[in-house]
Amino acid sequence: MSIPTEHVLTGLKVLDFTRAVAGPTCTRMLAEMGADVIKIEAAPDGDLVRNVSKFANERSLYYIQQNLNKKSVCLDLRDPRALEIIRDLVPHVDVVVQNFKPGVMASMGLDYESLKALREDIILCSISALGQTGPLALKPGYDYIAQAYAGITSMIGDPDAPPYIPQAAIGDVSTGVHAALAVTSALLYHARTGKGQHLDIGLLDVYYHCHEVNVHQYSGSGGVMQPNRTGRHMGYLAPAGIFAATNGSVLIMAFLHHWKDLCAAMERPDLVDDEIFGDDARRLEHVDDTVAIIEAWLATLPDVDSAVDILEAHNVPCAPILSVAETVTHPHLVQRGTVRTITDRIAGEFQIPGNPLRFSAFPEPPDYVAATLGEHNREILREVLGKDAATIDSLYADGVLIEKPV
Numbered sequence: 001m002s003i004p005t006e007h008v009l010t011g012l013k014v015l016d017f018t019r020a021v022a023g024p025t026c027t028r029m030l031a032e033m034g035a036d037v038i039k040i041e042a043a044p045d046g047d048l049v050r051n052v053s054k055f056a057n058e059r060s061l062y063y064i065q066q067n068l069n070k071k072s073v074c075l076d077l078r079d080p081r082a083l084e085i086i087r088d089l090v091p092h093v094d095v096v097v098q099n100f101k102p103g104v105m106a107s108m109g110l111d112y113e114s115l116k117a118l119r120e121d122i123i124l125c126s127i128s129a130l131g132q133t134g135p136l137a138l139k140p141g142y143d144y145i146a147q148a149y150a151g152i153t154s155m156i157g158d159p160d161a162p163p164y165i166p167q168a169a170i171g172d173v174s175t176g177v178h179a180a181l182a183v184t185s186a187l188l189y190h191a192r193t194g195k196g197q198h199l200d201i202g203l204l205d206v207y208y209h210c211h212e213v214n215v216h217q218y219s220g221s222g223g224v225m226q227p228n229r230t231g232r233h234m235g236y237l238a239p240a241g242i243f244a245a246t247n248g249s250v251l252i253m254a255f256l257h258h259w260k261d262l263c264a265a266m267e268r269p270d271l272v273d274d275e276i277f278g279d280d281a282r283r284l285e286h287v288d289d290t291v292a293i294i295e296a297w298l299a300t301l302p303d304v305d306s307a308v309d310i311l312e313a314h315n316v317p318c319a320p321i322l323s324v325a326e327t328v329t330h331p332h333l334v335q336r337g338t339v340r341t342i343t344d345r346i347a348g349e350f351q352i353p354g355n356p357l358r359f360s361a362f363p364e365p366p367d368y369v370a371a372t373l374g375e376h377n378r379e380i381l382r383e384v385l386g387k388d389a390a391t392i393d394s395l396y397a398d399g400v401l402i403e404k405p406v
Helices: 022-032 061-066 080-092 112-118 143-149 170-193 203-208 214-220 256-265 280-285 287-298 304-313 331-336 377-384 389-397
Strands: 013-016 036-042 054-056 070-075 095-098 123-128 198-202 240-245 248-253 318-320 339-344 348-353
Touching: 013 022, 013 080, 022 036, 022 061, 022 070, 022 095, 022 123, 022 170, 054 061, 061 339, 061 348, 070 080, 070 377, 080 112, 080 377, 095 170, 123 170, 143 170, 143 203, 170 198, 170 203, 198 203, 240 287, 248 304, 256 280, 256 304, 280 287, 304 318, 377 389
Parallel strands: 013 036, 013 095, 036 070, 095 123, 123 198
Antiparallel strands: 240 248, 248 318, 339 348
16 A cells, blocks of 8 residues: 555645544544645644553554644744744645634634634634533533533443443544534535634534434423433343343344344244234333343353354344454454554554545555654745745754654
8 A cells, every 4th residue: 555646635734733532533534535634733742642552662552543644743832933833834724623622722822713814714623522612611521521411421331330431432533523524514615605614513512412312202201201321221122232142242133123033033933923022112111021031042052153143144133242352353344444454664563443434436545654743843844834944943943843753
């Protein structure tokens, strides 16, 4: 593989102030679709995740995963000359993306109105935990904070125990994807009208959007239906959940028309039209009995793989519960590039989640690399801003520009 000269967003120029996960996910998607992304990192150490997941030669695998194909410029943002460099860059870009706490960009003189004064049609995408406006806007926030305020955390775990938190950046990544969609939509609007705009993307809003039935069922029933966590099984369809098997667990979704398929798999045709188990609503009322029947059948099988084979042969939606270790070698995930192997020039070879977007015009994933801290300082200041070598050297000497080999 090689770095392509063209992709779907080739020609788009982005100034990226993001760090951690949600913001970098947005700009990662733009960068991996060919956008020219200049990542502004604060001296002395850059993006805070450069100190996370360091396994080889002090290189952060976390940073690499989130920042492929981005150019790194590291500046001491406390120095007025650094802010002047940023302001000089704004007229050269189409989009600015940031995920500071609301108010930080304004404190640097880089709020939307200030950016508009530098480029009238600029698109600013502001990503935050709780939004740019509202009573909670200035509260410090992370993924799980937004999740808790959205009522999602209350739905995770067993009903008779405290809620759980998932060990994955579901809100951060989802928000980054929503932000990328907002940016590309704003670009389409710009193409039609020539106008830019300010995009406000909050994790809380994205999380709340994930409620499938909880909100409308509560509201539509006048509060009679009180959504609550239901542990290993769905609360409004049965059977649907995680079932204990001989040497592990199986996820089975055998509600509605798939109930008869499950009955066939279990060799229990008597349950298809059973007074209790033959009806979706009645199965839900007797979910413990339904689970007991299925798990008793699973216990007769030697292992999870045998169960999955029988279920799939009868067209029952199911899956084994894979560990992370199992996913990285799974043939389907590997073949599709869902698990992506990259070779970093410093950290070596390892696996990361691949880009989930597939384009027929660009079938091969590009062999993008992640920058070392401040790697592109000279390139950007020379080629974009026209600074001479002496000026750049002076900025290095004064600590305005920082560069490190990792």
